[in-house]
Amino acid sequence: MGNIILFALLGAIFYYVFKSYSKYEKYSKEAFKDFSISRETLRRSELGLFIALSAKVAKADGRVDALEAELISNMLDDVSSVFPEPQKTRDILKDIFNEEKHITNNIEHLAHALSHATKRSKAMQEQFMQFFIQLAFADGEVSESEEKILASIAEAMEFDPQKYHAIFDSFEEMMHKRESSQKQTLEEAYKLLGVSKDDDMATIKKAYRKLVREYHPDIIKSQGKSEAYIQEATAKTQAINEAYEMIKKAHG
Numbered sequence: 208m209g210n211i212i213l214f215a216l217l218g219a220i221f222y223y224v225f226k227s228y229s230k231y232e233k234y235s236k237e238a239f240k241d242f243s244i245s246r247e248t249l250r251r252s253e254l255g256l257f258i259a260l261s262a263k264v265a266k267a268d269g270r271v272d273a274l275e276a277e278l279i280s281n282m283l284d285d286v287s288s289v290f291p292e293p294q295k296t297r298d299i300l301k302d303i304f305n306e307e308k309h310i311t312n313n314i315e316h317l318a319h320a321l322s323h324a325t326k327r328s329k330a331m332q333e334q335f336m337q338f339f340i341q342l343a344f345a346d347g348e349v350s351e352s353e354e355k356i357l358a359s360i361a362e363a364m365e366f367d368p369q370k371y372h373a374i375f376d377s378f379e380e381m382m383h384k385r386e387s388s389q390k391q392t393l394e395e396a397y398k399l400l401g402v403s404k405d406d407d408m409a410t411i412k413k414a415y416r417k418l419v420r421e422y423h424p425d426i427i428k429s430q431g432k433s434e435a436y437i438q439e440a441t442a443k444t445q446a447i448n449e450a451y452e453m454i455k456k457a458h459g
Contacts, residue, residue: 239290249299253324254286257335258300259317260360262308264339267353268346271308274448275345277419279304314356318363336366337374341441344378345448381442393457396450408458415451419444 234254242248249255265271265279283304287297307317325331339360343353361371397404400414422443 234289236289242290244290244292244296244299246299246302249290249296250303251320253321255300255303256317256321256324257338258283258286258304259307260314260321260335260339261342262304262306263311263314263317263356263360264342264353266308267343267356268350269352272346273451274419274444275342277416278342278345278444281420314359315363318360322364322366332364332366333370333374336361336364336371340374340378344382347382347445349379391446391450391453393453396453399447399450400454402454404457408455411451411454411458415447418447422447 242252250259261279261282265275271279283297283300287293287300290296307313321335322332325335339357343349343357349357357375358371360366361368391399393404400411400418402411402414406414422440
């Protein structure tokens with residue numbers, strides 16, 4: 208169990224709190240109360256552009272793995288919750304995500320648009336970039352294609368190269384520390400998920416998804432949380448995913 212605690216203490220910055228949306232201090236229902244929901248307005252909004260670019264990063268290596276899928280699903284819930292008609296918004300954003308993950312020739316255009324939409328807040332641009340980088344690291348490593356897309360987004364957004372490399376290097380350092388740490392045992396994995404070896408995979412998957420939702424760096428709910436909290440949640444999410452993958456292998 209000690210190494211799980213170590214995973215929770217290790218960490219790199221996932222992303223800081225989302226502090227502003229236009230004149231508002233943070234993303235909230237109040238900020239979007241008069242927003243007209245349609246595919247076109249959502250696609251043009253900065254959060255719609257963010258979803259579209261997240262799709263590029265998630266599919267960059269040709270697949271979306273289990274943890275990436277959970278993070279994306281939770282992210283869609285989080286983002287849509289601040290808009291009027293959350294379910295309608297989520298359905299549209301999901302369609303945008305699924306469409307954009309198959310398109311490869313508009314990354315620079317989307318990144319330019321996101322940069323323009325957030326030009327009044329460099330901190331917000333940094334927060335978006337942090338999420339893209341963390342998403343690329345979700346499966347434990349960044350492929351050449353993922354790194355290429357991240358670099359394209361950063362360049363198109365005219366993102367500070369030093370900041371980009373500092374964020375990227377912090378995640379890379381965390382992964383190296385995790386690789387050099389002792390792996391959790393199967394018994395520890397069951398304890399972490401709060402399940403038993405006699406539970407079926409449906410029960411275990413339900414527990415896994417509940418924990419990922421609880422600890423994943425939530426775009427809306429993490430506003431106002433400390434950096435230490437975000438770091439711990441990031442490491443915890445990765446430990447939960449590792450435990451789930453270990454149990455799945457054990458169950459065949």
